[in-house]
Amino acid sequence: MPQFQIVVCGSIVPDPLQTLEPVTGPAGPSLKNELMLPAVLDPWAGHALYEAANLARNHPGSKVYLVSAAPKAKLQQVMMTVGQKAPFELVAIDASASGFTEAADVAALLAGAIAAIPGLDRSRLLVFGGWESASRGAGVTMQMVGERLGIAEQFLAVDQLTVGEDGTLEVLERIEGGSHQISSCQGAPAVFGWATGNLPEPRNNPQVGMQNMRAIMPALQKAKPASTGVPSFVSVSLPKQQRETRVVKDLTPDEVAREIVAWIGEN
Amino acid sequence: MDRILVLLHTDADGVLSKTALEVLSAANALGGEFVVGLCGRDVQAAADSIAGCGASRLLAVSGDTFGESRYATDAAAAEALCRAAGAGLILAPASVRWARALPGVAHRLAGVIDTHVTSISMEDGAPRVGRWYYRQRIEAALTRTKRPWIVVLESGCAPAWQGEAGRVVLESVEVANAATRTRVLGVHSPKANEQTIRPDAALLFVAGAGWTKKQADGQPHVDVAGELILGFLRNSAASLGSSKSLVDLSGEGQAVLPFLTHMNQVGQTGSTPRHPKGLATCCHGEEPHVVGWRFINDRRAVNLDANCGWARGKADVVYVADAFAVMARVNEILKTRSAAT
Numbered sequence: 139m140p141q142f143q144i145v146v147c148g149s150i151v152p153d154p155l156q157t158l159e160p161v162t163g164p165a166g167p168s169l170k171n172e173l174m175l176p177a178v179l180d181p182w183a184g185h186a187l188y189e190a191a192n193l194a195r196n197h198p199g200s201k202v203y204l205v206s207a208a209p210k211a212k213l214q215q216v217m218m219t220v221g222q223k224a225p226f227e228l229v230a231i232d233a234s235a236s237g238f239t240e241a242a243d244v245a246a247l248l249a250g251a252i253a254a255i256p257g258l259d260r261s262r263l264l265v266f267g268g269w270e271s272a273s274r275g276a277g278v279t280m281q282m283v284g285e286r287l288g289i290a291e292q293f294l295a296v297d298q299l300t301v302g303e304d305g306t307l308e309v310l311e312r313i314e315g316g317s318h319q320i321s322s323c324q325g326a327p328a329v330f331g332w333a334t335g336n337l338p339e340p341r342n343n344p345q346v347g348m349q350n351m352r353a354i355m356p357a358l359q360k361a362k363p364a365s366t367g368v369p370s371f372v373s374v375s376l377p378k379q380q381r382e383t384r385v386v387k388d389l390t391p392d393e394v395a396r397e398i399v400a401w402i403g404e405n
Numbered sequence: 406m407d408r409i410l411v412l413l414h415t416d417a418d419g420v421l422s423k424t425a426l427e428v429l430s431a432a433n434a435l436g437g438e439f440v441v442g443l444c445g446r447d448v449q450a451a452a453d454s455i456a457g458c459g460a461s462r463l464l465a466v467s468g469d470t471f472g473e474s475r476y477a478t479d480a481a482a483a484e485a486l487c488r489a490a491g492a493g494l495i496l497a498p499a500s501v502r503w504a505r506a507l508p509g510v511a512h513r514l515a516g517v518i519d520t521h522v523t524s525i526s527m528e529d530g531a532p533r534v535g536r537w538y539y540r541q542r543i544e545a546a547l548t549r550t551k552r553p554w555i556v557v558l559e560s561g562c563a564p565a566w567q568g569e570a571g572r573v574v575l576e577s578v579e580v581a582n583a584a585t586r587t588r589v590l591g592v593h594s595p596k597a598n599e600q601t602i603r604p605d606a607a608l609l610f611v612a613g614a615g616w617t618k619k620q621a622d623g624q625p626h627v628d629v630a631g632e633l634i635l636g637f638l639r640n641s642a643a644s645l646g647s648s649k650s651l652v653d654l655s656g657e658g659q660a661v662l663p664f665l666t667h668m669n670q671v672g673q674t675g676s677t678p679r680h681p682k683g684l685a686t687c688c689h690g691e692e693p694h695v696v697g698w699r700f701i702n703d704r705r706a707v708n709l710d711a712n713c714g715w716a717r718g719k720a721d722v723v724y725v726a727d728a729f730a731v732m733a734r735v736n737e738i739l740k741t742r743s744a745a746t
Contacts, residue, residue: 151539152539154540154673154674154692154693155692155693157692158539158542158543160543167545169539181673181674182674237538237539237543238538238545240517241508241518242511242512242517245512272539272540272673272674273538273539274538275521275537275538275539275540276508276518276519276520276521277504277508277520277521278508278511278518278520279508280508281476281505281506281508281509281512282508282509282511282512284509285509285512285513286512290476290477290480290584290585291476291477291585291586291587292476292477292505292509293476293505294476294501294504294505295501295505297667297668308590310593311501311505312501312668313474313501313592314500314501314604315594315600315602315603315604316594316595316600316601316602316603316668316669317592317593317594317595318592318593318594319474319501319589319591319592319593320589320590320591320592320593321475321587321588321589321590322587322588322590323586323587323588324586324587325586333667333668334667334670334674338653369517369519369547369548369549370547370548370549370550371545371546371547372528372533372545372546372547372548373545373546374538374543374544374545375543375544375545376542376543376544377541377542377543377544377699380718381704381718381719381720381721382718382721383715383716383717383718383719383720383721383722383723384721384722384723385711385716385722385723385725386722386723386724386725386726387711387725389724389726391726391727391730391731391733391734392734394707394724394726394731394734395731395732395734395735395737395738396734396738397724398684398705398707398724398731398735399735399738399739399742401682401703401705401722402607402608402641402682402684
């Protein structure tokens, strides 16, 4: 049975329920009170982590690393929860997690950190991450990480990965119109930008959390500060989204239905 | 003024997509000279279909290898086309193929890339693009001095190009290294009568978790909900979206609306589809969901709660009504009309 070294790239994003407001400073745009906002592991990176943990569990001898570029104080908070979800070894980079940073710079940091993992065996390397982040939302970082690591077998919007006995990787990628493309790759190394996959979020496991935290704290202490650039922003603003909502309370279901059907038929 | 490359690929049937034709229009609108680069199994027919587009050159990478959507071969083809064109600004449609391959191409060319771009214009002689951050919650305009600059345009940025077809002479471009360890085995699509995601539909119909909740009689009626929703999709040809909560219920193994998957999910951790109209039912219109509605122009909702999120400036019309009763009647009306025609 093949064994893998699975490196998951994933950062943190503001909790989706938080109200976000952009501010612009000398270093470019950022979020107002960014360091005060509650953060979570980027959702698609989270799916990638859970898929990685599941793959490692089913392939004994495999190991999962989580490489994360984020402010280490915020990362520590998020790791208190994420560390209970699945066994992994954290590789932390003390850098901005802002969506306004340059993706290529983030990719360079991640690829450098992956390449520096002691004992990394590229012939068994699977690089996982979200297909895009919930911050920049560009969907470009994983491909650039792959290029920097010299990996040309890359898959984006992955929902399923099946490993054959011979190490062959069968991959389902989302394509247009709600379909999946099925591909077969002759084993590692490969890069996977995950969509949601098929696994639910694991329940917190305090035992896993305690095991992880023994290594997470030293990893955070070792995290080296790194900087990233930003593109030339001309403007950054909240959308003007308020609509004049007409609330219709006094129609029967039949009347509502007729109004909806008429509306659907309008050009 | 940058030299522009419009980077396109043919679809499986050998034609150019609507989004590809929109990018052609966008390039025309920027003014100046542009080159078209085409990738696909056989691109002559596609090239002929845009003979009158105004491109100064048409470059092509073609062959069986390039007929399939795959990172290694697509990136190699795009890289070769970009180098052959020598363009400073590269415009491409937001297809799955280019979304997967072009970020790597930007790295190979030592350039930069912006994806999910929703507008592009020339300001003071320089291109400026608009895109969204934090899942469509913050809008930004930006420009860049580094070249080449790859700009991947979302659909709807410009009207689809229309013009004369003709016979064009393609310049074939050699691809240095398209080696790959990946084989494309095929495409898994839902059966035609199970198809619920229709990107070109005029209407997005979103089902919220309320469809699975207890109704007035104290019981949930998930089977009825499923029939009503699928019936509406059949009668209206709408595309089906869902809130995260409803999709998550499916993932947790509960017997709810089995035709829903994460691919239907709209919002913060789902998709941001583009349809002229959207109808939300049994969905509360909370912010993480509504960010996925950024590109839905005309929005209506049916909800029992007059104070739901939709009523607070997020929808144009909110009907305070029982969605079960309303959609049953909508289906009856649509079915009657369909039978009459």
